[in-house]
Amino acid sequence: MRAILLSFALLLASTARADEPKLPKGSDTCLQCHSPGGDGPAVPPDTFAKSIHAQNGVGCTDCHAGYTEEHAMGGTLPALSDAEQKFVSRLEKASWVEGEKKVKVASPRAYLACQNCHTEQTDAFAASVHSKWLREDAKVAGPTCASCHGSPHAVQAMAFYEPKAGARQPVPEDRRAMAKRCEACHGNEEFAKEAGLNPEAAVTYHDSIHGRLVRVGNAYAPVCVSCHAAPANRGGTHAIVSKIDPNSIVNVKNRKDACARCHAGATDSFASLIAHKTPQETTGHPVPHIIHIVFSYLTTLTLLFFAFHVLVDFIYELRQRVKAKAGHGPSVDAVRSVIRFDIHQRIQHWFMLSGVILLGITGWPLRGAGTFGNAPIIGGRDAAPYSEAFMKIFGGAEGAALWHRVGAVLIIISSVYHLFYLTFLAAQKRLPLSMLPGPKDALDMRDNILFMLGVKKERPRFDRYMYLEKFDYWAVFWGIVMMVGTGFIFWFPAFFAAWAPSWLITAALIIHGEEATLAILFLFVVHFYNVHLKPSIFPMNWAWLNGRISVEMMKHEHPLEYERMSDDHK
């Protein structure tokens, strides 16, 4: 009765909406019981009707061969051959953990049918590492067709995806969705360990340059199958084999072909830059390791010291404020000023500052887009959505990458200008040797800190450049060499990988990220404090715009230079 009512309802529904996708012949019989609310497990008719199978007239019994209403009343299904029976019983035994609950194959026999129509794929799959568990007993159950494609009742056509270095192709949405399915197994630590697989495969991918690019919304950066699918004419993703198999596309011998799908001219040494490991471990060479450790210490200690310096300075400034007498009108010296930086120096600084800010705000969101895992304090959180949202200002991740290069050009212009400028000064024997650091700077630094702490009564007397300014200058010198040098390598990675050993390139990647941390935090915290946010200077030291310094400030900050200048005038 219920079935009749249901079919009546279905009939009404289908006449009411004639343009609705039609179900294949015979399916309505099955759906009498298998629609939601029926006696049997539900197969949503709408979803099925829209699936590529129903659209191509593939009906229930094309896959569920031999099924009639009988099975609901304990009827028998057609007999299977020994091989088929073996295949089915392996599928019957299999189970996977999905979240909290265990799932099993609901209708193992149905998988026998796929090969009738998709021989190419089932043959490739049958020879792949992913079907090993169907050929021999295994500790864990690997994937079925549905593990990657989702329910066969809802299957949609896969988009065309065959990226070429000359014509890169955005990763289609279905491959992104599929990457989540790969990760359901390969990103599950317990599963991976039980299967004897690398439990870090997903995490290391997400933290790699590619993973982070994907996380901030780059449309072209690879997902799992971009690298792992065998060439289309050799079975594609169905033909994934162990990386030690010479047929594997990620086997050491073939890996460059996987990279060459997007990177023109990829060589073996280029290909060894990415292998589901942290950059310092990728090549197995000690240099990247050492560099990673050295830069971690360098960055941490430098920042600790200067954070301390800013703090001491700030407390000193606050104490001065409290002590300052009211009604202290502007003196003549506060109005009179002298030139401190000429126009060339200011132009160099303008290029530098706009370049560095641009580099910082386009680079950091990418660096910060790694996975936090279960790291202390920030574990379980994710900065990538913020990065992606922020990068929209630059036209998305690809736009941000472009602006990053614009920033690089700006600081390169600044550096080249500066080098010419220095050469010119040198030719005139006017090189500002006052910028060279000397032992006095170390003593000045100690005395200044002691002074600000209130231990010493006298402020050390600085010359034209005090130690902070010298540090700013030389840190930029060093930073530019480091950042431009390593950045260039990543601008043209395949070119450099053609002749440079891969550990050198990996070292460059490490330096680029870690030196950036140091540079940006130093500039935005320490330099900005010293020239902008320090209460006595706020909103800024105007010298960067007009090149001038007030006589009062000069007497206070650079007494030795002031005295020398006054002597010259006498």
Add this chain to the structure above:
Amino acid sequence: MQSKTPSLIGAGLALALFLAVALLPSMLYGGYAGVLLAGGIFGTPLEPTFLVRALIVFGIVLGVAGVGSLFAVMGAAAGAGVGALTSLAARKPAAQEASPE
């Protein structure tokens, strides 16, 4: 040199914007920088020891201070710019009045 008021207003507005949209991400970027540094110094996987936590907190503080400073400086510079323009506009008529004398 000039009145500090426009730049203070600019910096104030920028800091309010910072608190509204950028505080959390800059904590995360800074904290992640701390995590990476701690990885280099103490080795991975990170154990949540006191020093590791301290370094991550340090990273968070620097991240907030750095991005906050960037906002404040941009705001102050914008404020100073607006201030300079308005004071210029305000001074002009005065100069014209003064010229015939």
